[in-house]
Amino acid sequence: xxxxxxxxxxxxxxxxxxxxxxxxxxxxxxxxxxxxxxxxxxxxxxxxxxxxxxxxxxxxxxxxxxxxxxxxxxxxxxxxxxxxxxxxxxxxxxxxx
Amino acid sequence: xxxxxxxxxxxxxxxxxxxxxxxxxxxxxxxxxxxxxxxxxxxxxxxxxxxxxxxxxxxxxxxxxxxxxxxxxxxxxxxxxxxxxxxxxxxxxxxxxxxxxxxxxxxxxxxxxxxxxxxxxxxxxxxxxxxxxxxxxxxxxxxxxxxxxxxxxxxxxxxxxxxxxxxxxxxxxxxxxxxxxxxxxxxxxxxxxxxxxxxxxxxxxxxxxxxxxxxxxxxxxxxxxxxxxxxxxxxxxxxxxxxxxxxxxxxxxxxxxxxxxxxxxxxxxxxxx
Numbered sequence: 001x002x003x004x005x006x007x008x009x010x011x012x013x014x015x016x017x018x019x020x021x022x023x024x025x026x027x028x029x030x031x032x033x034x035x036x037x038x039x040x041x042x043x044x045x046x047x048x049x050x051x052x053x054x055x056x057x058x059x060x061x062x063x064x065x066x067x068x069x070x071x072x073x074x075x076x077x078x079x080x081x082x083x084x085x086x087x088x089x090x091x092x093x094x095x096x097x
Numbered sequence: 098x099x100x101x102x103x104x105x106x107x108x109x110x111x112x113x114x115x116x117x118x119x120x121x122x123x124x125x126x127x128x129x130x131x132x133x134x135x136x137x138x139x140x141x142x143x144x145x146x147x148x149x150x151x152x153x154x155x156x157x158x159x160x161x162x163x164x165x166x167x168x169x170x171x172x173x174x175x176x177x178x179x180x181x182x183x184x185x186x187x188x189x190x191x192x193x194x195x196x197x198x199x200x201x202x203x204x205x206x207x208x209x210x211x212x213x214x215x216x217x218x219x220x221x222x223x224x225x226x227x228x229x230x231x232x233x234x235x236x237x238x239x240x241x242x243x244x245x246x247x248x249x250x251x252x253x254x255x256x257x258x259x260x261x262x263x264x265x266x267x268x269x270x271x272x273x274x275x276x277x278x279x280x281x282x283x284x285x286x287x288x289x290x291x292x293x294x295x296x297x298x299x300x301x302x303x304x305x306x307x308x309x310x311x312x313x314x315x316x317x318x319x320x321x322x323x324x325x326x327x328x329x330x331x332x333x334x335x336x337x338x339x340x341x342x343x344x345x346x347x348x349x350x351x352x353x354x355x356x357x358x359x360x361x362x363x364x365x366x367x368x369x370x
Contacts, residue, residue: 069288
């Protein structure tokens with residue numbers, strides 16, 4: 001049992017986490033993202049599955065791809081993903097790994 | 098020379114501010130009363146500066162540059178950094194001179210804290226200060242321990258850092274009265290399939306070991322069992338640092354409740370000579 005899915009982020013996770021970080025810390029980024037998700041995501045080096053997970057608000061896929069838990073949690077709140085949806089998606093993974 | 102006139106520890110969670118109504122009013126009021134009592138005790142000790150041992154939840158630091166330990170040395174700290182946190186934007190006073198002194202003294206003690214002269218503090222500092230009612234009054238020195246992205250500093254190292262921090266504070270010539278607030282934990286888990294888990298048995302044993310004053314026992318238990326208590330429980334590092342700074346003072350548990358609907362085991366306590 002570990003508190004951490006990745007003890008060191010993979011390169012894929014780094015790119016994904018960079019999006020989650022910049023979206024909620026750079027002043028204009030969240031509006032730009034919400035205005036045109038694909039154009040915003042083009043700014044980053046992302047794997048296909050990381051890009052899709054972000055675009056689709058796929059909380060389980062974000063977790064599995066190595067999103068830092070604090071960045072993922074903040075992203076869920078910042079994107080106003082309802083608690084039952086975000087927490088439910090994570091809990092549905094229990095026992096599958 | 099400064100005296101450490103108060104050392105407190107308390108949990109923090111953004112849920113306290115964002116979704117307080119996720120728990121029953123009676124439970125919430127009991128917890129808030131515990132924080133107010135802590136604030137009253139801090140105020141009654143009349144500290145001229147408050148060291149806040151906490152963690153940065155990936156707001157000031159990112160994976161491009163992530164210090165294991167960071168000491169703030171700024172005259173003021175804007176807060177909160179989270180655009181989604183339900184908290185009034187304000188600027189908290191800082192004690193830059195004390196931060197600078199601690200950086201130098203801890204370097205001389207063979208620790209290697211990063212320095213920061215500009216931090217926008219997050220809920221990990223703001224939430225407990227806000228609930229305690231001491232968010233505006235006392236100049237702060239934030240000390241941020243990485244609990245949020247492995248590799249993490251060891252529990253042993255965090256306790257030893259606290260010992261050195263306490264020694265450094267007691268040699269500070271420019272103030273007479275300083276206080277410490279350690280904040281984080283106890284058990285909780287965020288954004289994993291275990292989210293919502295609270296490990297009450299872990300929390301109670303952790304608090305029992307603190308009350309027993311068994312530093313080696315607390316370090317060993319924390320190291321061996323933290324993975325049973327969730328990624329948020331990694332924040333007990335701040336409690337271990339406070340224990341080190343307390344230099345043998347006795348820990349008193351003032352409050353504990355497992356609060357699954359706030360996703361957190363909420364603990365409040367203090368070290369008193």
